[in-house]
Amino acid sequence: MRLVPLLELRGLSVSLPAEPAPVRALRGLDLELLPGERLALVGESGSGKSTALLAIAGLLPDEAEITGGRRFPALGREPTPGRDLGLVLQDPFASLDPVLSVGEQIGEVLVAHRGARWAEARRAAVVLLGRVGIAEPEARVDDPPHRFSGGQRQRIAIAMAIAAGPRLLLADEPTSALDTVVQAQILDLLDGLVREQGTALLLVTHDLAVAGRIADRIAVLYAGRLVECGPAALLLRHPRHPYTRALLAIARALEAGTGGPLAAIPGTPPEPGAEPPGCSFAPRCPLAFARCAEEPPAWRGHARDGVACHRADR
Amino acid sequence: MSGPAPLLEVEGLTKRWPGATAPAVTEVSLAVASGERVALVGASGSGKTTLARLILRLVEPDRGSIRFAGRDLLALRGEALRRIRAELQLVFQDPLAALDPRRRVGAQVADPLRAHRLVPRSGRTAAVAALFERVGLDPALARRYPHELSGGQRQRVAIARALASRPRLLLLDEPVAQLDVSVKAQILDLLERLRREDGLAWLLITHDLGVARAASDRILVMAEGRIVEEGPTAAVLAAPRAPATRALVAAELRLPPLDPRDLSATAPSANPRTT
Amino acid sequence: MTDLLARFARDRAALLAAGVLAGLALAAASAPLLWPLDPEAVGGPPLLRPLGDPAHPLGTDRLGRDVLARLLHGARLSLTVAFAAAFAASVLGSAVGLAAGLAGGRLDELLMRVTDAFQTVPGFLLALAFVSVLGPEARSVVLAIAASAWTGPARLVRAEIASLAGRDFVLAAVVAGLPRREVALRVLLPNALPPVVAYAATSVASAVLIEAALSFLGLADPNRASWGAMIAEGRAVLVSEPWLSILPGLALLLTVLAVNLVGEGLNEALAPRRARP
Numbered sequence: 001m002r003l004v005p006l007l008e009l010r011g012l013s014v015s016l017p018a019e020p021a022p023v024r025a026l027r028g029l030d031l032e033l034l035p036g037e038r039l040a041l042v043g044e045s046g047s048g049k050s051t052a053l054l055a056i057a058g059l060l061p062d063e064a065e066i067t068g069g070r071r072f073p074a075l076g077r078e079p080t081p082g083r084d085l086g087l088v089l090q091d092p093f094a095s096l097d098p099v100l101s102v103g104e105q106i107g108e109v110l111v112a113h114r115g116a117r118w119a120e121a122r123r124a125a126v127v128l129l130g131r132v133g134i135a136e137p138e139a140r141v142d143d144p145p146h147r148f149s150g151g152q153r154q155r156i157a158i159a160m161a162i163a164a165g166p167r168l169l170l171a172d173e174p175t176s177a178l179d180t181v182v183q184a185q186i187l188d189l190l191d192g193l194v195r196e197q198g199t200a201l202l203l204v205t206h207d208l209a210v211a212g213r214i215a216d217r218i219a220v221l222y223a224g225r226l227v228e229c230g231p232a233a234l235l236l237r238h239p240r241h242p243y244t245r246a247l248l249a250i251a252r253a254l255e256a257g258t259g260g261p262l263a264a265i266p267g268t269p270p271e272p273g274a275e276p277p278g279c280s281f282a283p284r285c286p287l288a289f290a291r292c293a294e295e296p297p298a299w300r301g302h303a304r305d306g307v308a309c310h311r312a313d314r
Numbered sequence: 315m316s317g318p319a320p321l322l323e324v325e326g327l328t329k330r331w332p333g334a335t336a337p338a339v340t341e342v343s344l345a346v347a348s349g350e351r352v353a354l355v356g357a358s359g360s361g362k363t364t365l366a367r368l369i370l371r372l373v374e375p376d377r378g379s380i381r382f383a384g385r386d387l388l389a390l391r392g393e394a395l396r397r398i399r400a401e402l403q404l405v406f407q408d409p410l411a412a413l414d415p416r417r418r419v420g421a422q423v424a425d426p427l428r429a430h431r432l433v434p435r436s437g438r439t440a441a442v443a444a445l446f447e448r449v450g451l452d453p454a455l456a457r458r459y460p461h462e463l464s465g466g467q468r469q470r471v472a473i474a475r476a477l478a479s480r481p482r483l484l485l486l487d488e489p490v491a492q493l494d495v496s497v498k499a500q501i502l503d504l505l506e507r508l509r510r511e512d513g514l515a516w517l518l519i520t521h522d523l524g525v526a527r528a529a530s531d532r533i534l535v536m537a538e539g540r541i542v543e544e545g546p547t548a549a550v551l552a553a554p555r556a557p558a559t560r561a562l563v564a565a566e567l568r569l570p571p572l573d574p575r576d577l578s579a580t581a582p583s584a585n586p587r588t589t
Numbered sequence: 590m591t592d593l594l595a596r597f598a599r600d601r602a603a604l605l606a607a608g609v610l611a612g613l614a615l616a617a618a619s620a621p622l623l624w625p626l627d628p629e630a631v632g633g634p635p636l637l638r639p640l641g642d643p644a645h646p647l648g649t650d651r652l653g654r655d656v657l658a659r660l661l662h663g664a665r666l667s668l669t670v671a672f673a674a675a676f677a678a679s680v681l682g683s684a685v686g687l688a689a690g691l692a693g694g695r696l697d698e699l700l701m702r703v704t705d706a707f708q709t710v711p712g713f714l715l716a717l718a719f720v721s722v723l724g725p726e727a728r729s730v731v732l733a734i735a736a737s738a739w740t741g742p743a744r745l746v747r748a749e750i751a752s753l754a755g756r757d758f759v760l761a762a763v764v765a766g767l768p769r770r771e772v773a774l775r776v777l778l779p780n781a782l783p784p785v786v787a788y789a790a791t792s793v794a795s796a797v798l799i800e801a802a803l804s805f806l807g808l809a810d811p812n813r814a815s816w817g818a819m820i821a822e823g824r825a826v827l828v829s830e831p832w833l834s835i836l837p838g839l840a841l842l843l844t845v846l847a848v849n850l851v852g853e854g855l856n857e858a859l860a861p862r863r864a865r866p
Contacts, residue, residue, distance in 0.1 A: 044494035045465065150358070179358040179521040184565035206494050209567035236570050250499045251569055257527025257548060261506070264499035268466070372760055399766040411757040416779050422765075429766035475765060 004074045006168055006200050007033040007056065011068035014051050014060065022065065023272040025051040027224040032303045035074055035167065038194060038201040040211035040232070042247075043221035046269050049204045052221070053172050056202065057087055075167065083113035086161030086199075090173040092153035096145040102129070102156050103141035106163050113164040128159040133189060151182035155189065162193060169194060171203045175210065187213050208251050212236050217304065220244050223270050223280035225296075230305040240307040242285045279310070287311050319384055320345040321483055321515050327368055327378035338364040340539040342378070346483065346515050353530035353547060354519045355562060361539040362519045363407075366485050369517075370404055371395060383482065400430045400479035407488040409468035413460040419471045420446075420456025426479040445474040450504060466497035470504070477508060484509075484516040490525060502528050523551060523566050535559045596858040603854020606847040613844060617664035628658040628814040636830055650822060650833055659814040660840055666727065666815050667844065671796035673731045678738035679789050683782065685739065686746025690754070690781075691773055701747070704740045712737035716799050717808065725810045730803060734796045741792065742785045749781035783859040790852020794845045801841055816841050 014026040026048040033039050043049040054060050056070065058081065072079050079085045089095045097105055106128055107121035116124065122141065129137035132155040134148075145153055154174060161169055171190070175183040191214050194201045205211055211218045212232055219229040220241065228241040239245045246265045253262045267284040270276060276283060282292040289310075297308045324344050330337035339361045346352050356362050367373040369380060371387060380387040382402060390398060403426075406412035413422055420442050427433045433441045443453035449470040460468055469489065476484060489505070490498040506529065509516065518529050526533055526547060533550050535543040537558035543550060554560045598604055616623060626632055631653040632645070639648040639656070647656040689700040707715070712734075719733030753759055754777070762776045803809045804817030811818070816837040823834030 044496060180523070180567075181357045181521075181561055181565040184567065187567075207567075208495070209569055212569055213567050233570055237572060247495055248569070250495055251524075252572070253499075254522075254524030254528055255566075255568060257524070257551070259528075261503045262499035262528060264503050265496045268464070268497075367760075370764060372763065396766055396768060399764060404761075404764050406757050406761060408757065412761045414758045414762070414776055414780070417776075425762065425765040425767055429768070429771070472761075475761075479766065 003034050005032045006035045006037075006072060006074045007031070007202070008071045008073060009052075009056070009069065010071075012052070012055060012070060013067045014048070014055055015065040016051065017061065017063040021273070025224055025272060026055070027275075028068065029221075029224075029226055030299070030303055031219060031226070031229075033168070033200055033202060036194075036198045036200055038203070038214060038216045040215035040218045041202065041204045041221060042206065042208060042211050042218055043204075044206050044269065046223065046272060047221040048224040049206075049221050050172055053170050053202065053204050057081060057085055057170055059087075079168070080113070082109055082166075083164045084166050084168065086164075086166040086169040088154070088157050088161045088169070088171040088174045090176055092150045092157060092177060095157045096153055098145055101142045101144055102148070105145075106156070106160050109160055109163040124163070125159075128163055129156070131193070132156070132159045133185070134159075151178055151186065154178065154182075154186055158186075158189065158193070162197065162199065165197065166199060168200045168202065171201065173205055174203070176206070183210070190214060208236065208247055220247075223275050224272065225280060226299075226308065227281065228307045228309075229301075230307075240312045241281075241309050242287050242311070243281050246286075279308075318348065319381075321348045321350075321383060322346040322369070322517070323379075323381040324369065325379045325381075327365070327375050327380065329364055329368055329373065329375045331364075337376075337539050339368065339375075342536075342539070342541055344534055344541065344544075346517055348482065348515055349513050350515045350532065351509070351530045352515075352517050353526035353533045354517055354536060355521060355523065355526050355533060356536035356558065357521060357562065360536040360558075362536055363487055364539075365536070366404065366487050366517075366519055369485060370399075370402065397430065400426065400432075401482045403476040403479065403481040403484050405469075405472050405476050405484065405486045405489045408492055409465065409472045410460060412472055413468060415460055418457055418459055419463065419468075423456070423471060423475045423478060426475065430479055432479060441478075445478055446471075448477070448508065449474045450500075465493050466501065469493065469497075469501055473501075473505065473508070477512065480512065482513075482515065484514050486516055486518045488520055489518070491520070491522065498525070505529065521562075523562060527551060535562070593858050597854050600854040600857055602850050603857075606850030607854070609843065610847040610851055613664055613847070614668055616661060617668050620658075620661040620665055624655075624658055624661055626655045626658040628654060628662040629812070630654065636826065636833075638830075639832055639836075647836060648830075648832060650819070651826065654814075656819075656833070656836060659819060660816070660836060662814040663816040663819060663837065664840065664844075666813055667797050667800055667841075670727055670730050670734070670800045671793045671848075674734035674738060674796040674800075675789050675792035677731060677735040678792055679742050679785055681735065682739035682742025682744075683746045683778075683785055686743040686748075687750060687773065687778060687781070689743070690747040690750025691777075697747075700743075704743050707737060708740045710737065712795070713799055713802060716803060720803060720808050725808060727810060727813070730800055730809060733803075734799050738792050738796065741788055745784045745788055746781050749784060750777055753777055753780055784856075786859060787852055787856035790848055790855060794848040794852070797841065797845055797848070 009029050009031040012026060012029040013024065015022040015024050029052055041049045041052060055066060060066065075084060081087065103122055103125040106125035107118060110116040110121040110124055111118065126137045126141050129141060134140060134152060134155055148156065175186050178186065187210065203214060215232045217230065218232045218235045220227050220243065222243050228235065228244050235244065236248065239248050249263045265284050270280055276293065278293040278295055279297050282288040285292065291310050297310045299306050299308050300312055301307060322345065324342060327339055327342045328337055329339045342365060354362050368375050413419060423445055424438050424442050427438055427441055442456055446453045446456060451467060451470050455463065455467065490501050493501060520526055530547045533544065533547040534541050535556060535558055543556040543559045550559065551563060554563045632655050633649050633653050635649055635651050635653040637645050637649040640646065641648065645655050647660065649655055685700055689697040715737040716733040719736055720729055723729035723732065759772065759776055762772045801817035804815035805821045807821065809815055809818065819837040820834045827834055
């Protein structure tokens with residue numbers, strides 16, 4: 001018996017308003033997420049990963065043109081942000097209201113989505129602060145955000161995101177602005193929380209090691225398209241797409257520190273709107289041949305595990 | 315170690331920001347030899363950036379001494395201080411913040427050339443073009459404004475500006491932290507190539523151990539304003555002793571190890587599909 | 590520069606307003622060529638209605654002077670005085686703000702207290718006082734208006750400099766070896782000026798109104814045609830010949846509105862560009 005997916009994207013394409021003409025940030029994304037599953041969307045700037053997350057959350061600007069399907073079959077209805085979806089964003093210094101206390105901000109979520117009254121919401125906020133690792137929550141619940149460090153603010157943002165018990169937690173580079181020690185702590189926290197609550201997690205990151213730490217499955221985006229997808233452990237050891245391989249080669253070179261050039265990928269990703277015909281990665285790909293420049297590679301495999309490359313033989 | 319005096323010698327540097335409970339930097343001593351690659355690592359708040367600003371005389375220390383190329387850096391003032399900046403440069407962490415949003419990038423790269431009268435006015439455009447090419451940028455980009463460039467391009471511009479006066483020592487404050495993985499690799503490779511060409515020494519500040527490994531031979535670990543461990547990079551990171559170093563190494567996320575048997579499976583297939 | 594103009598052009602209202610203002614300025618500048626009648630000469634019968642006699646398309650006032658000529662010459666006066674005053678105020682204010690922002694410490698304190706003193710006196714009253722002492726010529730009116738208007742730019746520039754001083758790109762300029770004077774003039778000032786330029790538009794608008802008010806009260810040069818004075822003169826016959834006050838009033842309205850719209854457009858166009866994520 002197949003599990004009903006929590007999130008299903010079919011051919012999702014997004015054009016964002018820009019000068020002089022709108023740009024296509026996402027070109028036909030197919031993705032599936034089961035309840036309780038943890039998926040990492042990996043890509044670099046311009047890959048469309050943040051756009052995908054915002055599209056899922058329903059937070060794209062009104063002028064954005066969205067085509068393709070976005071459904072939540074397991075929910076049976078449009079998700080309510082805050083209640084069904086939790087959101088954690090990259091910049092811990094911008095995501096909290098500087099004027100309200102942290103307790104009020106967490107409490108707001110409960111009052112709005114769980115019909116709690118302020119007194120119980122405040123008590124629940126204290127409990128949540130403790131769960132996300134803020135020391136002495138009872139004493140700190142009325143403090144404003146500026147009394148907390150970047151790492152602590154991110155913990156508070158996570159508390160707000162999970163307060164109403166959402167089915168899906170969306171996180172956009174939640175640790176990129178933090179140093180490695182704090183990053184490890186925040187990832188441990190996220191890992192523990194989503195396991196405990198059985199929340200599904202969609203985490204956007206440019207760091208494959210972060211993806212490997214916390215995701216069951218990894219989806220790699222390049223120039224607005226999905227190029228590879230599969231179980232995390234397998235993908236990190238047997239990458240099939242040349243782009244994934246190149247990224248992993250760099251990551252491993254940095255880890256090993258054996259000196260010498262880092263096997264950087266020559267060139268840069270195409271400008272949105274100026275993608276070459278055929279495979280978008282072809283101009284930079286060491287394995288490219290004639291067909292790559294003419295014909296965009298078809299997806300080989302199925303929705304949850306596959307690769308788009310003329311060279312892959314799966 | 316015998317031999318010529320170190321290029322940079324810092325002794326007992328201390329700085330407490332007014333109103334702070336604890337000093338940002340306490341009794342820090344370090345040395346960088348000519349042509350040496352030194353990394354300064356630590357968690358945020360460990361005092362690394364303050365130390366960089368102290369060394370560059372952007373901030374005055376409470377106590378301590380800094381000797382650069384044999385001269386007492388703290389004793390220099392006014393014009394003498396301005397002139398020595400040609401030899402001691404800095405690449406900032408956020409390339410967007412480090413470039414004037416209202417001036418074209420070419421003009422900003424030309425600043426050190428103008429300030430230190432290194433090139434006459436007639437030769438400046440060519441000199442800027444040459445610098446752009448050195449860092450792998452199309453000289454036509456010199457006419458652009460910072461917001462019209464990508465993150466990687468901006469950092470290359472910042473590097474071009476830092477190298478314009480042919481410094482002997484380069485301070486790099488998290489030079490690749492804001493960049494994507496593939497751009498990170500490109501910039502690190504670029505920096506290494508330039509360093510070899512110019513015989514540069516550098517002090518690279520980072521919280522990313524991978525960057526430290528790739529770009530340094532000696533490492534200094536900072537915690538709470540003090541240097542807590544130092545030594546050859548590979549050795550220190552392989553066998554950390556100080557608690558702060560251990561914490562950094564433990565926090566590093568590692569990819570699942572590659573089994574040698576896996577390598578053959580990931581090799582590209584010899585015969586591409588011909589459907 | 591072309592970039593700036595392009596951004597400005599996207600705001601339709603501002604573009605239209607700029608057009609109107611340019612047209613007004615042109616008309617004012619070429620007044621004697623455009624409509625060669627002398628605004629002070631008694632050229633026709635008094636209180637002629639507008640659109641009655643082709644020799645006086647907008648009619649004549651109580652003394653028989655041509656209204657159109659007086660409007661055009663009044664435009665000249667208003668616009669010259671307003672722009673001159675706003676310019677003087679901006680330059681003086683920016684200089685004070687720059688000095689205060691860079692120097693800090695005691696000089697900053699001193700300059701800000703002086704600014705406070707000038708700001709506590711309402712602009713119009715200060716202008717009144719200056720004009721009473723200096724006399725009613727256009728030059729004194731410019732000085733009078735600038736005397737209170739300079740405080741706005743001074744505060745703006747000082748605040749911008751204070752917030753800019755610690756920014757990375759300013760430190761980068763220092764590290765690049767630029768001498769202090771160059772850092773101040775090439776890096777700090779150009780980044781501090783845009784709010785002043787946008788503010789200058791409101792200065793111009795309020796200068797127009799102060800000048801009109803001064804001449805309405807009869808404190809400006811009685812030998813020059815001025816919209817304020819025209820409105821004042823029309824009061825006596827407001828019921829029977831309302832156009833004598835309404836026409837200059839409309840001119841004032843149009844000018845101030847145009848200036849404000851252009852100012853808003855400039856503000857938008859000058860805002861620092863945000864980079865791609």
